Amino acid sequence: MKNSLPLLVILFVISSCSCEPENLIKGAMWGFSKMVGEGYFPSEEILEFGEFERVEVNMNRSNVDGENHSFVQLRFYNGKNPALQYNQENIALRCAELYAQEYSKIKKYKEIQIVFIQSDPINPDNFAMNEYSFNVQDLLNTKNPTL
Numbered sequence: 001m002k003n004s005l006p007l008l009v010i011l012f013v014i015s016s017c018s019c020e021p022e023n024l025i026k027g028a029m030w031g032f033s034k035m036v037g038e039g040y041f042p043s044e045e046i047l048e049f050g051e052f053e054r055v056e057v058n059m060n061r062s063n064v065d066g067e068n069h070s071f072v073q074l075r076f077y078n079g080k081n082p083a084l085q086y087n088q089e090n091i092a093l094r095c096a097e098l099y100a101q102e103y104s105k106i107k108k109y110k111e112i113q114i115v116f117i118q119s120d121p122i123n124p125d126n127f128a129m130n131e132y133s134f135n136v137q138d139l140l141n142t143k144n145p146t147l
Contacts, residue, residue, distance in 0.1 A: 050079035
């Protein structure tokens with residue numbers, strides 16, 4: 001009973017609120033962005049660049065024997081841009097550059113990993129995966145970003 005009391009209070013406050021649900025979601029997303037950093041979620045520009053269905057963001061920071069191992073991994077699923085067949089490395093570089101420019105806490109990480117995952121529409125258990133890694137400092141120091 002003691003454990004359910006706070007949950008009941010929260011549910012009561014939310015249900016009695018006459019505000020718009022969209023505003024609640026916007027507020028939650030604003031708080032999340034402040035906590036993890038602006039630009040954590042890739043922009044629409046990145047998603048549209050490869051015409052991806054969805055993206056996952058994974059972050060990892062660890063110290064092993066005094067050495068910093070940190071990376072941001074962006075997993076892009078089922079890109080429909082025909083250029084992905086012939087020019088995948090340049091698209092990966094462009095996605096990494098855009099993300100490095102947008103994410104406010106990118107300097108805390110050493111590298112960005114871009115993973116393209118293409119699944120078979122008939123059998124989703126079959127998929128192809130290509131991974132590219134880029135040094136964050138190189139991306140931030142680039143004077144002429146890839147177009």
